[in-house]
Amino acid sequence: MIEIEFGMADVARTRFAISPLWEVMASVRVLKGADEQGLHRGWVRQVRPRLAASGLDLGPLFDFVPVPTRSPWAGSVPGFLCPSPTTPLPSLDVELASVRATPPALLSTSAAVPRHRMAALRADPATELGRLADAIEAYWELALAPYWSRVLTLLEGDIRYRAGRLVEGGAQHLFGDLDPQVTWASGTLQLEHRTARGARRLDGRGLLLVPSAFVWPRVFSVLDEPWQPSLRYPPRAVGTLWHTRPPAVSDALARVLGRSRATLLTELTAPASTTELARRTGLTPGGVSQHLTALRDAGLASAHRAGRQVLYARTRAGETVVQAARAGAAPPPEPA
Numbered sequence: 001m002i003e004i005e006f007g008m009a010d011v012a013r014t015r016f017a018i019s020p021l022w023e024v025m026a027s028v029r030v031l032k033g034a035d036e037q038g039l040h041r042g043w044v045r046q047v048r049p050r051l052a053a054s055g056l057d058l059g060p061l062f063d064f065v066p067v068p069t070r071s072p073w074a075g076s077v078p079g080f081l082c083p084s085p086t087t088p089l090p091s092l093d094v095e096l097a098s099v100r101a102t103p104p105a106l107l108s109t110s111a112a113v114p115r116h117r118m119a120a121l122r123a124d125p126a127t128e129l130g131r132l133a134d135a136i137e138a139y140w141e142l143a144l145a146p147y148w149s150r151v152l153t154l155l156e157g158d159i160r161y162r163a164g165r166l167v168e169g170g171a172q173h174l175f176g177d178l179d180p181q182v183t184w185a186s187g188t189l190q191l192e193h194r195t196a197r198g199a200r201r202l203d204g205r206g207l208l209l210v211p212s213a214f215v216w217p218r219v220f221s222v223l224d225e226p227w228q229p230s231l232r233y234p235p236r237a238v239g240t241l242w243h244t245r246p247p248a249v250s251d252a253l254a255r256v257l258g259r260s261r262a263t264l265l266t267e268l269t270a271p272a273s274t275t276e277l278a279r280r281t282g283l284t285p286g287g288v289s290q291h292l293t294a295l296r297d298a299g300l301a302s303a304h305r306a307g308r309q310v311l312y313a314r315t316r317a318g319e320t321v322v323q324a325a326r327a328g329a330a331p332p333p334e335p336a
Helices: 008-012 020-031 041-054 092-100 115-123 125-176 251-257 259-267 274-281 285-297 316-328
Strands: 002-005 182-185 188-191 198-201 208-211 220-222 230-233 301-306 309-314
Touching: 020 041, 020 092, 020 125, 041 125, 092 125, 115 125, 125 182, 125 208, 125 301, 125 309, 125 316, 251 259, 251 316, 259 274, 259 285, 259 316, 274 285, 274 309, 285 301, 309 316
Parallel strands: 002 198, 208 230
Antiparallel strands: 002 188, 182 188, 220 230, 301 309
């Protein structure tokens, strides 16, 4: 059990952030076996063959994310690969710039990283950190970028919910349903942990709360300097993240976009190719391509190259439009 002690300044400085870089690390853990319950099975089935077909050398990344030996509890990630975000939603580029600039003094870890990899990193930090950042970027494009709008919608929804809890009832209300492994009592946050014990004082630094799609059922803590102390925890409704059954096409959305484009946007609950969308919708591949181009030009869809394929996905704006149309289609409440 870890006891995180809060002072008044720590409560005032507690904040939320989302970290694309952390999602990379946590998702690699899933690919390496940290998902015994199969929560991300659908994502793994799509991504694993895509990574294999790419021919990319992802060793510089995968070697730094140890195989969980007592899944899901073991398998820590080097601290220099999960620094606390300094802004609420940094881009991956910003976080990778931080990785590339990691001071040599911080290039150490107790994680089970292969010795040759750590030796090369210490011998030539600039080259090896650049190689690692390039591998992360390549992995992101194939494994996470096509799904990011969906993941981001889930994470931002959790932050809105928790911010409301904080406003309604303070820290006790905020942490009350954060996770079964976390409890709050008299200014102390208690975190269940299999190996670590003892008290940790925040000393006015506050706590950073980072919802993460790929950590369930674990809560990760980073409590050592030089980074702001943080908890990476599963967001609410993470179990619904990969539900791919598309809802019926909204008539309101069809009136705005046209039936074909509304159908395609609704179908993009998961990244898909032009051929796959044509098969599912009955539209011609040429028609699908034309409509997807229009949706992309309008900022409602994005395209991501995966080997020889191009995968289309909804953007954040696309997610908002579909959800707004769905909400608008709900019947008004009965009069009192």
